[in-house]
Amino acid sequence: MNYSDTVILVYAKAPVVGQVNTRLIPDIGESLATKLQHDLIHQRLTSLTQLALCDVVLMCAPDEKHEVFLQCKKSYPISLFPQRGDNLGERMLNGMRHFLKHYKYCIIVGTDAPALDGDKIMQAIDVLHNDASVVFVPAEDGGYVLVGMNTSHACLFEGIDWGSEKVMQQSRNKLTKNNISFVELEDCWDIDCLSDYQRYMKQLIRKQDITK
Numbered sequence: 762m763n764y765s766d767t768v769i770l771v772y773a774k775a776p777v778v779g780q781v782n783t784r785l786i787p788d789i790g791e792s793l794a795t796k797l798q799h800d801l802i803h804q805r806l807t808s809l810t811q812l813a814l815c816d817v818v819l820m821c822a823p824d825e826k827h828e829v830f831l832q833c834k835k836s837y838p839i840s841l842f843p844q845r846g847d848n849l850g851e852r853m854l855n856g857m858r859h860f861l862k863h864y865k866y867c868i869i870v871g872t873d874a875p876a877l878d879g880d881k882i883m884q885a886i887d888v889l890h891n892d893a894s895v896v897f898v899p900a901e902d903g904g905y906v907l908v909g910m911n912t913s914h915a916c917l918f919e920g921i922d923w924g925s926e927k928v929m930q931q932s933r934n935k936l937t938k939n940n941i942s943f944v945e946l947e948d949c950w951d952i953d954c955l956s957d958y959q960r961y962m963k964q965l966i967r968k969q970d971i972t973k
Contacts, residue, residue, distance in 0.1 A: 766865040767815040767886055770856050772844065773802050773872045775827035782873075788955040797958070799829060801872040803836075810837045812879045814886060816864070820844050820856055850918035857913040866890070868909035874898075875961055876949035877906050885909050888944045895936060895943035897929070901950045904928040914941060 774781050782794035789797075802819075809817045817839045821830045825841035834841050842859075846852035853869055860867045866889045870877060881898055888896040889909050895917070898907035903926030908917070916935045921928055936943045952961055 764815040764866070764886055767868065767889070768860050768864040768866075769809060769815060769817050769868045769870060769882070770820050770860060771805055771809070771817060771870055771872065772820045772822070772853070772856075774798065774822045776802070776829055777827075782952075784953060785955065785958055789958060797952070798872070801875070802829065802833065804875065805870070805872045806833055806837045806839060808879060809882070810839065812882070814883060816840070818842050818860065820852075822852070849923045850921055854913060854915060854918035857910065861911070861913050866909060866911050868907060870907050871951075874900065874906035874949060874951040875964060876951070881946060881949065882907070884946055888946070893944045894941050896946065897932070897943065898946045899929045899948040901948050902926055902953060903930070904951070905932065906949060906951050914939070
């Protein structure tokens, strides 16, 4: 492990039928949407724990008692922690505040950005270690798939239109207004709609072909 002063928080919803990837359900059905969530959680944890860059915490919603989360704790060198808050901003801020009491740097990622690879995450950690206050990996759709910081800047988690194409620009505006330095790395795609899902499936097939 290279960065004992850093933690990565992986925010994930339990793969409960009908409650995950709801935008995709009309196109691929509840069963595939649920399987997708299960697979994405395992892919993110596999990638991060193989990199062994720093400590990894699975931030669980609605809590850490779901069987998939408990199995993850057995399968990977991670910790479980419940998400707390009434919306995504509160849940991220509360996680950031808690873990920055124990680590110098904290990075938040989700599970729905398969293009967010180890190189990009290493870049983000290096940026924080080179004195940037905040680092982002923007998403192609106007959100972001990674945010990291050394101080829990509450302004970044309040008054944001979560789930919209405005998230990244609203975040930039808040940082600029508050004179907080930040770095943006190259953007990447995440899975929000049918075309994203199809892109993901093509990526999986290519990886399987390479490993044959």
